[in-house]
Amino acid sequence: LLVRSFVTSFVVVICCVILGGGGGGDCYGGQLPLVRSRGLVRGMSPRDIAALLMDSSRVTTYNKMSLGRTDVTILQEGIDTVAGNTAYGDGETKIVRNLTKPPLVKSLMEFRTMMHARKLRPEKDGAGEGYVVVSRAVVGDGDGGDETENVKRSEILIGVNLLRRVETG
Numbered sequence: 417l418l419v420r421s422f423v424t425s426f427v428v429v430i431c432c433v434i435l436g437g438g439g440g441g442d443c444y445g446g447q448l449p450l451v452r453s454r455g456l457v458r459g460m461s462p463r464d465i466a467a468l469l470m471d472s473s474r475v476t477t478y479n480k481m482s483l484g485r486t487d488v489t490i491l492q493e494g495i496d497t498v499a500g501n502t503a504y505g506d507g508e509t510k511i512v513r514n515l516t517k518p519p520l521v522k523s524l525m526e527f528r529t530m531m532h533a534r535k536l537r538p539e540k541d542g543a544g545e546g547y548v549v550v551s552r553a554v555v556g557d558g559d560g561g562d563e564t565e566n567v568k569r570s571e572i573l574i575g576v577n578l579l580r581r582v583e584t585g
Contacts, residue, residue: 420577445573458482462579464493466533466547469577470508485514495533507534511554515567523568532555536580546580 457465468474470478472485492502501507514527535547553571 434489444557448573462496462546462581463535464576465579466488466549469549470510470531470533471493472512475514479516481516481518483515483517485512487511488513504532506537507532509528523566525570526567526581527570527572528554529572545581546578548579549575551575 459466467476472487475482475485480567489509491511492504493508493510495508497507509530509532511528511530514529516525516527518525529551530553531549531551533547536544536546536548538544551572552574
């Protein structure tokens with residue numbers, strides 16, 4: 417188990433862990449780094465941040481490497497949707513395609529991701545009030561996003577953003 421942790425500013429802490437030897441190394445992606453970060457975002461509510469992360473038309477406002485993200489399939493709309501008779505539970509669920517141009521890499525990178533965002537339920541989740549945004553890599557379906565010489569497929573196995581209001585005093 418390799419752990420590196422450092423402070424990048426007064427409000428962001430990043431920790432990188434590589435699991436191996438029975439700690440996840442035997443499963444798909446088990447040899448990849450796990451990154452945990454924590455930060456404060458001032459001037460936006462947890463709902464505003466969740467809405468920003470789910471809005472494909474605004475991805476370039478916070479991801480400077482992104483060349484744009486498109487919604488491939490929208491399964492359910494609205495981060496404040498309450499389950500009722502819906503097939504996907506509370507919140508919004510969709511599959512997106514993001515095209516990025518990372519520095520020092522010759523090719524463009526394509527990511528296919530299923531994203532889900534919903535309001536936290538303090539009575540069930542025990543996490544306080546806020547929102548959660550979860551993303552998981554998915555395999556493409558050949559709808560024009562196939563790998564080429566100039567576009568390489570990659571994946572971010574899973575991502576979780578837990579967004580809660582905090583008192584900063």
